[in-house]
Amino acid sequence: MIANMTAPAAMPVEPMETLQLETLSPSRAGDFKTCPQLFKFRAIDRLPEPVTIHQARGTTAHLALQRLFDLPTTNRTPDTLFDLFRQAWTEIRGDEEFTDLFPSTDEERTWGLESLELLANYFAIEDPATFEPVARELDMTEEMNGIVIRGILDRMDRSPDGSLVITDYKTGKAPPEPYALPAFFALKIYALLIRNRLGETPSELRLLYLNGPTLYRLPVDDRQLDAMDNQLRALWAAIDRALATGKFPPRPGTLCNWCAYRDICPAWAEAQTDSV
Numbered sequence: 001m002i003a004n005m006t007a008p009a010a011m012p013v014e015p016m017e018t019l020q021l022e023t024l025s026p027s028r029a030g031d032f033k034t035c036p037q038l039f040k041f042r043a044i045d046r047l048p049e050p051v052t053i054h055q056a057r058g059t060t061a062h063l064a065l066q067r068l069f070d071l072p073t074t075n076r077t078p079d080t081l082f083d084l085f086r087q088a089w090t091e092i093r094g095d096e097e098f099t100d101l102f103p104s105t106d107e108e109r110t111w112g113l114e115s116l117e118l119l120a121n122y123f124a125i126e127d128p129a130t131f132e133p134v135a136r137e138l139d140m141t142e143e144m145n146g147i148v149i150r151g152i153l154d155r156m157d158r159s160p161d162g163s164l165v166i167t168d169y170k171t172g173k174a175p176p177e178p179y180a181l182p183a184f185f186a187l188k189i190y191a192l193l194i195r196n197r198l199g200e201t202p203s204e205l206r207l208l209y210l211n212g213p214t215l216y217r218l219p220v221d222d223r224q225l226d227a228m229d230n231q232l233r234a235l236w237a238a239i240d241r242a243l244a245t246g247k248f249p250p251r252p253g254t255l256c257n258w259c260a261y262r263d264i265c266p267a268w269a270e271a272q273t274d275s276v
């Protein structure tokens, strides 16, 4: 059960054992919305997912971008960012999860060069020498509607009009604009957490895709965040019901093509049989 949440009065099925969830990240909340079975694999069963070169790039690029703002504005150049990326990769490539990621040094080198090309795109979106972030890699552990949300917010700035802007870096490919709205789901949760913590409503959410590059911006206000708050209450209740009943229905869709668990997912197996 989710901590402090009351179970619904009528329970259709008695669980064989009560599943527990101490904290929830905005990303995992998004998983439940997309596919409850995926949420179970990740957040409840905690089944490991193979680390990909894309995740390694994301982790390393985030670290480099975070450190870029430790430096004086005059040093925030593409060459410095490349150096920070190389430095960060040297530090983390020995981690157990990244061992054996590259079959050869040539492939690692190609990956590194492609990563630097992506980082060069960053400067086409903004000039880091022209502003100082309010916060970077901000630990957002907050209780919200009876559940503890835990996540790390990439960056928060003050816009020229003094309002707060939340930015999330992405190294993957941006979705086409008409489909971009769902990608803001986690950022809206962060905006709510910021409003709860600081008593101040952020004015804008930004998804900064290095691949492209593409910048998606979403203005937010109290009305939208109130609606999100209600949506989350309903989501928490749905998660609580799933935990109580042990039922996490799979929701097959295009995401299955990238899902690390599809080989053990009954819905995927069924979809394959149907398509034969």
Ligand code: SF4
Pocket: 035, 037, 038, 041, 250, 251, 252, 253, 255, 256, 259, 260, 261, 262, 265, 266, 267, 268
């Ligand atoms: S394969 Fe598809 S249906 Fe199964 S868990 Fe993954 S996303 Fe959900």
